[in-house]
Amino acid sequence: MGKAATLTDKLLGASTLVVMGVTLYLIFMWVPMDAEQKDAQRIFYFHVPMAWVAFLAFFGVFVGSVVYLWKRDVAWDRFAYCSGEIGVVFTFLVLMTGSIWAKPIWGAWWTWDPRLTTTAMLLMIYISYLLIRAYAAQDAQAARFGAVVGIVGFVDVPIVYMSIRWWRTMHPAPVIGGGPDSGLDVTMLATLLVSVLAFTLFYLLLLRQRMAIKKMEHELEGMRYELEMEDAEKWAI
Amino acid sequence: MKAFLSAVAAIVDKDLRTELRTKEIVTSLLVFVLLVLFIFNFAFEPRAETIALVAPGVLWVAFVFAGMLGLNRSFVMEHDRGCMEGLMLCPVDRSAIYLGKMVGNLAFMLVVEVIAFPFFSIFFNLPLLLPGAYLMALLGTLGFAGVGTLFSAMSVNTKAREILLPLLLFPIVVPVLIAGVKATAIVVGDTSGGSIWPWVRLVAAFDAIFLIISSLTFEFAIEQ
Amino acid sequence: MGNLTYLFMAYTIIWVVLFVYIAGLYRAQRQLRRDIDALKDLSRAREEDKPRIQVGSRRFPSS
Numbered sequence: 001m002g003k004a005a006t007l008t009d010k011l012l013g014a015s016t017l018v019v020m021g022v023t024l025y026l027i028f029m030w031v032p033m034d035a036e037q038k039d040a041q042r043i044f045y046f047h048v049p050m051a052w053v054a055f056l057a058f059f060g061v062f063v064g065s066v067v068y069l070w071k072r073d074v075a076w077d078r079f080a081y082c083s084g085e086i087g088v089v090f091t092f093l094v095l096m097t098g099s100i101w102a103k104p105i106w107g108a109w110w111t112w113d114p115r116l117t118t119t120a121m122l123l124m125i126y127i128s129y130l131l132i133r134a135y136a137a138q139d140a141q142a143a144r145f146g147a148v149v150g151i152v153g154f155v156d157v158p159i160v161y162m163s164i165r166w167w168r169t170m171h172p173a174p175v176i177g178g179g180p181d182s183g184l185d186v187t188m189l190a191t192l193l194v195s196v197l198a199f200t201l202f203y204l205l206l207l208r209q210r211m212a213i214k215k216m217e218h219e220l221e222g223m224r225y226e227l228e229m230e231d232a233e234k235w236a237i
Numbered sequence: 238m239k240a241f242l243s244a245v246a247a248i249v250d251k252d253l254r255t256e257l258r259t260k261e262i263v264t265s266l267l268v269f270v271l272l273v274l275f276i277f278n279f280a281f282e283p284r285a286e287t288i289a290l291v292a293p294g295v296l297w298v299a300f301v302f303a304g305m306l307g308l309n310r311s312f313v314m315e316h317d318r319g320c321m322e323g324l325m326l327c328p329v330d331r332s333a334i335y336l337g338k339m340v341g342n343l344a345f346m347l348v349v350e351v352i353a354f355p356f357f358s359i360f361f362n363l364p365l366l367l368p369g370a371y372l373m374a375l376l377g378t379l380g381f382a383g384v385g386t387l388f389s390a391m392s393v394n395t396k397a398r399e400i401l402l403p404l405l406l407f408p409i410v411v412p413v414l415i416a417g418v419k420a421t422a423i424v425v426g427d428t429s430g431g432s433i434w435p436w437v438r439l440v441a442a443f444d445a446i447f448l449i450i451s452s453l454t455f456e457f458a459i460e461q
Numbered sequence: 462m463g464n465l466t467y468l469f470m471a472y473t474i475i476w477v478v479l480f481v482y483i484a485g486l487y488r489a490q491r492q493l494r495r496d497i498d499a500l501k502d503l504s505r506a507r508e509e510d511k512p513r514i515q516v517g518s519r520r521f522p523s524s
Contacts, residue, residue, distance in 0.1 A: 040464040043471045050475075069457055089482050093475055100471045104464050124408035131404060135395040144457045145391045149405060152384065152450060156409050159443055163412035166435060167419060209486055216493040223500045230507070 009208060016205050019198040026191040034188075043101040045191050049199035051094045051119075056203060057087030058126060058154060065150035068143060074218070077143040080150055082210035084129050086203060091123045114165040121160050125153040139221075244329035248337025249344070255314075256345065262310050266303045266349045273299035274353075274360055283361065292361040293370075293421035297414055299353070300374065301381065304346050305403050308385040311342050312393040321459065331456035335386060339451075342389075343382040350374050361425075369424035369433050376437065377417040380444040384409050387451040390458040416440045 027045045034041035064080025067073070098116060099109045110116065129149045136142035256262055277295040281287075315321045324334055354374075358365050385406055392401040416436040423433045 038464040039468040042468050046472070046475060069454070089478065093478055096474050096478075097471045100467050100474070104467050121408050121411055128401075128404045128408060131397070132391065132395060132401060135397040135401055137394065137396065141394065144460060145395070148387065148391065148454045148457055151454060152387070152409060152447070155446060155450060156412075159412045159439070159446070160408075163415045163439055166439070167415045206483075206486075209490075213486060213490050213493060216490070216497065220493060220497055220500070223497065223504070227500065227504060227507075 009205075012201065012205050012208065016198065016201040019194065019201055023191070023195045023198040026194055031187050031191045032185075037105055040101055040104045043097050045195045046199075047094060047097045047101060048192060049196040050090045050097070052196055053199045053203045054087050054090040054094055054122075056200070057083045057090060057207075058122070058157075060084075060207075061087065061126070061129070061150040062154035065147035065154075069147045069151075074143070077147065078211050078214045078218075079207075081133060081143075081146060082207055082214055084126055084146075084150065085210065086206050088123065088126050088130060090203075091119060091126065095119055095123060112168065114161060114168055117164045118157070118161040121164075122157060125149075125156065129153060139218075241330060241333050244327070244333040245336045245340065248324070248334060249340045252311075252338070252341030253344065256341075262307050262345050263348050266307050266345065267352055269306060270299045270303045270349055270353045271356060273302060274357060278360065285362075288361050288363070289422060289426045292357070292363065292425060293418045295361075296353075296357050296370075296421060297377075297417045300346070300350060300378070300417075301407075301410070301414060303349060304342075304378065304381050304385060305406065307345050307349075308342055308382070308389040308406075309393075309399045309402055311338060311386070312389045313398070316393045322461075325459060325461070331459065332452035334459070335390075335452050335455035338390070339382055339386040339448075342386055343379060346378050346382060347375070350378065363425050367421075367424050370421045372437065373417050373420040373424075373433065373440070376440045376444060377413045380413045380440055380447060381406075381410055383444060383448045383451055387455055387458055390455065412443050413440055416443075 023045070027042055031042075031045070033039070060083030061080045064076045064083060068076040068080060095116075098119070102111065102116075103109050129146060132149055133142040133146045136145050274295060277291075277298070281291045281295070283291040312321070315324065327334070354367070354371070355365060357363070358367065385402075388405045388409075389402055392398060392405060395401055416439050420433040420436040423431065423436075
């Protein structure tokens with residue numbers, strides 16, 4: 001991507017904006033109020049799609065990591081890294097909104113319920129993914145280390161979930177009122193699906209922009225290096 | 238296969254020999270584990286009725302923290318004296334280097350745990366023999382050393398070094414920690430628990446999965 | 462209606478966090494463009510200068 005945004009970017013940006021607008025309309029104007037949870041239930045229409053995007057992003061990290069180690073193409077590493085960064089932002093938002101939703105419904109900001117706790121661990125794993133990349137000595141090393149953590153971390157997630165679920169079910173179960181999945185009616189499901197679409201488009205948009213920036217950083221490094229080499233040659237004479 | 242095993246054995250032998258000469262790692266880890274047992278006693282003041290709840294957590298926190306220190310030493314030593322290059326020049330598969338280092342780390346941690354267990358029993362007034370807890374400690378430490386060796390090889394090469402290893406390793410070994418604590422609690426008499434076998438199976442699966450992944454990806458962690 | 466407050470909180474946090482993230486991306490992008498342009502100018506200037514900077518002229522600047 002050069003200076004001007006490409007057609008793909010423009011189309012993607014426009015469609016994200018439109019679908020996101022429709023989603024907001026559906027959530028706040030169209031979908032009927034939940035009888036039990038009242039307004040707090042509307043958090044659901046953002047909370048779940050953001051969780052979906054976070055998962056999609058971390059799956060992207062996994063795929064990007066595996067293909068990078070296999071083919072050694074920087075583009076795949078760029079994809080993995082940018083996907084991971086966006087995933088961390090969305091996981092953080094999922095936890096925040098989940099916590100705010102839990103307060104009026106479950107009566108507490110936080111419960112040690114398996115999904116909540118696993119999500120928190122997920123956030124930790126991918127923050128450490130970003131950290132090891134930030135602290136690596138050079139770009140190629142950051143890519144390799146990141147890929148290893150990206151693979152190990154992704155494989156670990158189901159095991160973490162299982163262990164936390166057993167840990168909790170062997171204890172008095174936390175008080176969880178009727179989950180959002182119980183009796184979701186058609187209008188609610190439709191709103192949710194549109195919102196999932198909106199957030200998926202949003203993810204793709206962010207990903208493309210983030211990858212473009214990463215690529216520019218890479219090119220800038222290259223240009224700096226070339227100029228330095230020129231200098232070195234000149235003075236070597 | 239035979240050449241592979243003898244390469245692994247050679248690396249283990251090298252680490253054990255170094256350790257036998259200095260006794261650096263085992264001594265410091267052991268003192269550290271005992272200190273943690275003491276400090277948590279001060280922090281929680283466990284009484285007779287709460288011991289089954291507190292003791293397993295204390296034990297596993299001590300093991301995990303001590304293991305972290307040992308893992309850090311493992312590659313800092315190789316790195317600082319330029320031994321890593323020597324290891325990488327060896328005409329053996331990279332997974333042999335991984336397994337060699339992993340077995341060495343595992344051995345140090347197990348020695349520390351074997352000595353620490355009687356002290357644990359004495360301090361917390363528990364039976365002297367706890368076979369179920371030993372099995373869990375063995376499997377848990379295997380998984381911990383398995384992922385830990387891989388991550389330690391990477392973190393030692395970064396700018397943050399020792400700080401990075403716990404950040405990487407703790408979230409990944411959460412299943413081991415949970416299983417270890419729960420199974421030990423069942424062994425020392427937490428009645429709400431049930432059987433330790435689901436936990437044993439969980440950690441065994443964790444070990445198998447991550448030993449395979451780690452030996453496959455280790456070459457990327459040490460590549461220069 | 463206490464619930465409305467929570468809804469409001471949730472949506473505010475979402476948009477604030479996303480806004481901060483996107484603003485960060487935007488700033489990084491602008492900074493990069495500026496750097497790249499500066500470097501391009503520099504290398505263009507050097508290309509033009511090239512014939513003048515010769516081994517001889519540098520060795521004997523006074524001549």
